[in-house]
Amino acid sequence: MALSDRKERILKAVVDSYIESCEPISSSEIRDKYLPELSGATIRNELASLEDMGYLTQPHVSSGRVPTADAYRLYVDKLMHKRKLTKSEIGVVKKYFNRKMRDIDDMVKSTAKVISEITNLTSVAYMDDIRDDVITNIKIVKIMPTTALFIIVTDRSIIKDTTANVAEELEDEYFDSASKFATSIFSGKRISQVTSGKVVKEVHREYKRIFDAIIAILKSYEANDSDITVEGSSKILEQPEFNDLEKAKAMLAVLDSKEKLYPVLKSGNMELSVKIGEEESMPDCAIVTATIDLGDAGVGSAGVIGPMRMDYGKVISVLDCIGKAIGAFDRSDENDDDMI
């Protein structure tokens, strides 16, 4: 059942207004600020009808209307205007990405930080898990008398893991040949194959310990919920809907705990996912995430967590812009004249 054009305009006015002020809006306010060609009574009739259809509610009988989750859904899918970022906002993005990134972790943290700074919301960023990565190269390097560094390169990321407990008598040459052998065995295999024990079946006497170590390392990196970065969790408190201390507590408890956050984030796997009021652990919240391709560094996701009443147009534009900025960063890096 499609809404009439007038109903849509009124609904959009309600959502726009509520996003801006977080106050229920009255019929007269809609007339004054958005639709002066209609009378208050007409708007009231339409509001009552929209309420019957489930798009609006009233906190109490003598207050204005407030959008429901359904209204936000429709708003995002159909009514909303995307808005362009301002110069200064683009400047902020550039500031964050026009510098040397130390590693993936640095990249993820910067991404979260810039999103939070521009949107003024709590942001999240994380790399996709590495189970489906395909191993391309393994190197083992002795860096201290009894310590070796295992470097496992995949098609999408690089794992560097220090392991102590190396016999002193093993020399560089041993690790060179172990590296070559390990590469020959593991390369082309998915990490999930390796950890499930499907790759190493025969006993490779000489390198058994090395192989065991590699498998142990990969296992420890699987399903790694601790790699979610959350930025600006205190910003959630700036939102009027979380002025209620109990709600604020519940919300922050989820943001604080990667275990609780993991299922909230990892469920959708789309280019752009907008969840509105769908998460039980975060009532009245919306979660907007986008896939971000870091090129060589891997694929991850980033987004924001905020009240349903968030500026979706801005948030989506920001995620879009950051995706592009990271792409540009990747390219500039390759054309850099810092080549060694």
Add this chain to the structure above:
Amino acid sequence: MALSDRKERILKAVVDSYIESCEPISSSEIRDKYLPELSGATIRNELASLEDMGYLTQPHVSSGRVPTADAYRLYVDKLMHKRKLTKSEIGVVKKYFNRKMRDIDDMVKSTAKVISEITNLTSVAYMDDIRDDVITNIKIVKIMPTTALFIIVTDRSIIKDTTANVAEELEDEYFDSASKFATSIFSGKRISQVTSGKVVKEVHREYKRIFDAIIAILKSYEANDSDITVEGSSKILEQPEFNDLEKAKAMLAVLDSKEKLYPVLKSGNMELSVKIGEEESMPDCAIVTATIDLGDAGVGSAGVIGPMRMDYGKVISVLDCIGKAIGAFDRSDENDDDMI
């Protein structure tokens, strides 16, 4: 001016009670629960005297007494009983540390997590900065056609930094000799010396780009305030003193921002530091931190941030216990039979 024994007992009763209940305590409650041999009137006289001396205040005239920062100071320094950890608490610590630690970061995060879990307070942990580390070994490894990994080993930690933009034609042998040469130049030098340009003065034509890359990497790791781990920041909201939303916001804003947190934590450099209400950015808070020696992995600090009204005895015991657990972990690691 030393306090009489009776005054100390009364003061200790007030602090103990306030730590437990966060309620102002009245003279009659002190008598009933702590000092039944005294009468209410006598206690009232002493309370008035302690108030004159600056150890107590009254929220309002018909309420009980509340300790001041000075009272907590005296309590920690002199009156407090340290308390032993329970079996189950020690069990929690063991659970966290009896597993393979992936790297320093993993270690720091676990430390923060276990502290927060046991004390039910917000915890922090971080590694000391690396400026004074002495370089012992440098290795450069080609891991992809145009990407090299720089490994810089110091006396206290290991830096692993991926750098793209390597000319394809450079072979393993080149990096082997570059590694050896770099080690010969840099080893024994402090990182601060290298980044301030005091080491590389002559132009080493052949390896200039390599050296520049090393210096750039070290610079990016200096003064690294982003490596503070905060755990359980939402727990601060469980404390009654932060039921005031404005206070909670201010507090969380500091916890959220590593830039603001850095000066709070890095000022004291003692074995055990107890700051009570000394930080402007965190009024009514106490910050307890202890130095934690991770052996090979480096030296760091960990502690808690909470209301002045915290269970100091427990907190200090926990930090102590964790210091020991990490020491034990280090040793067990060395005697492990997983040796390669």
Add this chain to the structure above:
DNA sequence: TTTTAGCAATCAGAGATTGAGAGTGCTAAC
């Protein structure tokens, strides 16, 4: 001199009451 009992005085906090203001739904006219 120190301690204690008793009592008037003080003040916060919880309820109850009130009035103003906001906004609606309904009805009847346009």
Add this chain to the structure above:
DNA sequence: GTTAGCACTCTCAATCTCTGATTGCTAAAA
């Protein structure tokens, strides 16, 4: 189908009152 007008409902803030907690002071007792 649209609009003006009005009675009705309900929240919110302000005000008041009452109760209970706790003190400091005074004067007597130890």
